[in-house]
Amino acid sequence: MSAVWQASRAAVKRRRVQTIVIGLVVLCSTMTTVLALTVLTAASSPFDAAFARQRGAHVVATFDAAKTSEAQLTQTVQRPGVQAAAGPFGQAVIEIPQPWLWMAAGPLQVVGRADPAGPVDRVDLLAGRWAAALGEIVVNSPVGGASSRLLGSKLDVPGGPPLTVVGFATSMSKSAGAWVSPEQMTALHPTSFQMLYRFASAATSGQLHSDLEAATAGQPADSLTHAQTYLSLKQAFSASADSYLPFMTMFGVLGVLVSVLIVGNVVSGAVVSGYRHIGVLKALGFTPNQVVAVYLGMISVPAVVGSVVGTLAGTVLEQPILKAAFAGVETGTATIGTTPWVSVACLLAMPTIVAIAALIPALRAHRLSAAEAIGAGSAPKAGRGLLAQRKLGGTRLPRSVSLGLGQSFARPARAMLTMSAVILGVTTVTLTTGLASTMVAAGNAGQRSGITQVLVAADGKTSGQSAAQLSDSQIEARLRALPGADRVTARAFTKVLLAGSTDTVFLNLYRGEPPAAAEQIVHGRWPSGPGEVAAGPGFLAQHGLAVGDRTVVYLSGKQLGVTVVGEEMLGNNQAMEADWATAAELVPDASAVEYAVQLAPHADGQAYVNGVEGIDPGLHSSLRIQSQNTASTVVISFSTVFTVLLAIVSALGVFNSVLLSTRERRRQLGVLKSIGMTPRQVVVMTVTSVAGLGLVGGLIGIPIGMVGHRVLVDHAGVLAFPESMKDVWHAPQLAALLLSGIVIAVLGALIPARSAARLTIATVLHSE
Known part of the structure; x- marks a missing residue:
């Protein structure tokens, strides 16, 4: 074996250029493969493990309390296909009057539940204890966001006594924004019931839909108002990470193919150009298998070095990549981290792939006899x-x-x-x-290349300065009247609760000419009437929506059915876009916080900015030229x-x-x-x-x-x-x-x- 190793080392030194090329290519392909497999694993395994540990709900169903009863819903537990169920739990939406804890002002979905355990959706208590009496509440918290020092915080409930935070918890099923005791829920006058189901067959959305239909058969018509499946939660969990996979997979495959081709090329050429060397080795007593081992050793040295360095580089880059892939994603109790088996698999697999690629041309040296090899010409x-x-x-x-x-x-x-x-x-x-x-x-x-745009902020809280004194309509009229104004778009926003979600989302409202985002609609159209919204692909994926789907939003005790009429090219993962007509249904007193003014060609932008300052000292404008x-x-x-x-x-x-x-x-x-x-x-x-x-x-x-x-x-x-x-x-x-x-x-x-x-x-x- 020492003779084989010495011959392999000599071959490595003799072919320095090929050795360096193989090492670099294997390094790059190994690093890319490590990152691709890490993201692929993180996109599914952590969610599945945490969801199984909590006995997560395959479907979180919401029923209208005015159309069905607790007794009727209890009967659904015994339906065919239902593996386990929990509920019915009373459910209500309360308004947070002002920013509280880490949440902005807006609606909060609260569920009445006696304890965090049960056959379905075993909620993990992160800090404090469970709500057991009137006036107590447990808040759904991001892992790491809960802190014992926040226990005891008060939530003022409109029309009722304040609620004291006694605990923080989290649910992979995202079944609620907060939990209270059943007695407290009665005091909140619930308007709906919640049922948590686990089904025997739940691999696809079609199976879940069929199982839910079978479970709710016999319920009053239209009593089921919303159903959230765990598949949409899983998709939301991995939506950002999944977008990285096609790129990494494609480049990883290209890297592996380049490695295989170059290795095969090097070994094939080395065998052909080294006939006499092979003959000499065999004449000195090397067996055919040892000759093959020499060529495999010549390739294995740079391949092993490249795979080791590539694995280390991929391991170093794993955390930044995962951080970017899961930025802004609510992960619950799922642990996003490196997976040791990925590094071990790549460390072993890449040299093996290289060795297999080298083995095929190396077998040619195996078949040559010493006489044939020495007598063969190099041409x-x-x-x-x-x-x-x-x-x-x-x-x-x-x-x-x-x-x-x-x-x-x-x-x-x-x-x-x-x-x-x-x-x-x-x-x-x-x-x-x-x-x-x-x-x-x-x-x-x-x-719009070369077009000058002026952004005018009218919200004192947003700008950190004094608010505007003029009314919303007066500001817009004067902005349009200033010389150079061509298009004026007013924007207001509010936070609403989306049906089936425990988190609030932004709803942007536009008035006047359509904003620039209207030109980025990929499917459908821009909202033009009440109850119409558009959103980006990330938002739609996280909430299981598509163009043409209907859902419900809640705000200040009001609810409004909305239809997704357009999909933006990018959009905000936490926001929907709507026409100002929708404001009349939810926030009649909405006023613009920002105006986007597009100037006419060749208009003097600085002169317009100076004119804005003369309208109202509470307006704050900035100039932007859209040229690059x-x-x-x-x-x-x-x-x-x-x-x-x-x-x-x-x-x-x-x-x-x-x-x-x-x-x-x-x-x-x-x-x-x-x-x-x-x-x-x-x-x-x-x-x-x-x-x-x-x-x-x-x-x-x-x-x-x-x-x-x-x-x-x-x-x-x-x-x-x-x-x-x-x-x-x-x-x-x-x-x-x-x-x-x-x-x-x-x-x-x-x-x-x-x-x-x-x-x-x-x-x-x-x-x-």
């Missing part, structure tokens, strides 16, 4: 590709070009590996170019860097192939030079040998990259792109991408070509 066998070379030689192409094109047919297997490296490079360039174009279009959506988009600049920079890096890796694969071909054809180069071939012709011949492969690789890589781009933008998760932003391919761009395949191949071949051109006839004959 391809006579006649291989001869027909193609003769046909090329009969054309009017320069001799150096025809000889270069013919070399691909002499080594078809190596030519395929070289072309595969180019294909991956072009695929990556196409993919990142498409993503950059789509993101730039997204960043520019709603931006910072996000677009960042995306372009990132895409450029990423494209260059992977293009370099692909070029290194070509470099390795050409380097091996040049070494094994030293004798042929010496013969060609002896009959008059110049160094420049040698360079042309060598570069031409891969330029054709680069062209074909470009033709294949472009459509693959286009498909990958479509897959990524269709599954971005936090962004919803319209078709116009997905269709980014045009003839000049495609021509440039096709040229990129040739550029990658030529750049990879240029250094070995120049090295071959400098070879002297004497050097070649001496080596022979």
Whole structure:
């Protein structure tokens, strides 16, 4: 074994360039794979574990207390398919008159429950104790947000005595914003009942819908007002993380493929160019298996080093990636952290994949006898590709070009590996170019280049200064009357409780001309009447909604049915957009806190700002010229860097192939030079040998990259792109991408070509 190790070490030292290339490629692919698997695991496993531990509710159902009774709901527990149930619990919505604890003023959903245990939804008590008497309340708290020092806080309830916080708890089912004792709930006059169900079959939304229908069969019509499934909670839990997965998975797969191709290329070339070395090893007593072990050892050293460093780098980056992926997500008792098995699996799997990739070409050395290996020439066998070379030689192409094109047919297997490296490079360039174009279009959506906009704040609390003295209508009228004003949009907002959710969400209300966000509607349309809302994909995913769905919002004892009529491209994960007509139903006294004024072309922005200050000292304006988009600049920079890096890796694969071909054809180069071939012709011949492969690789890589781009933008998760932003391919761009395949191949071949051109006839004959 020591002899095998010494031979492997010697091979590693002799092939330093290939060793470094393999190590870097394995490092990058391992790091990407670690991050992809970490996010994939974190997107599901923590939720499933915490949900199972709490015996979470598959469905949290809300029933109208005016249409059904506790006795009728108790009968649903015995229905077929119901595995376990809890309730009915009284449910009421109370108003928080002003900011309290970590919550803003607005509605709070409260459930009457005797204890946190039970067959379904075992609520975890984080601090304090459970509410057991009148005047006590337990608040649903984010893990880490509860603090013993906040126990004893008072909540003023309109029309009733204050409630004292005696505990903080959390539920993975998000069944309530707070809990009180059943006696306290009676005093709050509940308007609905809550039932918590676990079903025998709950893998899909279809099964849950069927099970719920069976459980509630026989209930009065329209008594079921809302049903929240655990699948929507799970989707909300992982919505942000899921948007990272397509990108990481795609780049991880590309990295692994590049690793496999380069390793196969290196070992194949090493075996072919090392026939005599193999023969010498066998003549010295190495068995066929030991010869194979030498080549596997030569590859395993950089592969192991690359996988170790890549795993460590991925482990270091796990926490920042997970923090970004789950930013703003209510995780409950789910623990988001690193998973040791991911690092261990990648640490073992990547060297194994590399070894398998190396084993196939290494078996060629296994089959050679010592006599065959020593007697074999380093050049391809006579006649291989001869027909193609003769046909090329009969054309009017320069001799150096025809000889270069013919070399691909002499080594078809190596030519395929070289072309595969180019294909991956072009695929990556196409993919990142498409993503950059789509993101730039997204960043520019709603931006009117060269248009000046003035933002006017009228809310003293928001600006931190004195409030405006004029009324809402007077301010808007005077803003429109100032010279230069073209479009004026007023915005107000309030916090409402969404049916099926324990958290309040923002409702933005717009009056006047539609805001810039109206131009970013991907599906449906912008709200134009009462009871119509629009939201971004993140908001819709977290609440299990889609365009056309109806839901209910609650505010100050009022409720309003709303219809989702539009999906924004991005939006706010905690906000909906609505027309001012909706304010008449919920907040008739709503007043604008901000005005967005778009100025006419060539209007003097500073003069308008000065004019705003003269309207009312409580108005505070700021000037913004929409000429550049910072996000677009960042995306372009990132895409450029990423494209260059992977293009370099692909070029290194070509470099390795050409380097091996040049070494094994030293004798042929010496013969060609002896009959008059110049160094420049040698360079042309060598570069031409891969330029054709680069062209074909470009033709294949472009459509693959286009498909990958479509897959990524269709599954971005936090962004919803319209078709116009997905269709980014045009003839000049495609021509440039096709040229990129040739550029990658030529750049990879240029250094070995120049090295071959400098070879002297004497050097070649001496080596022979």
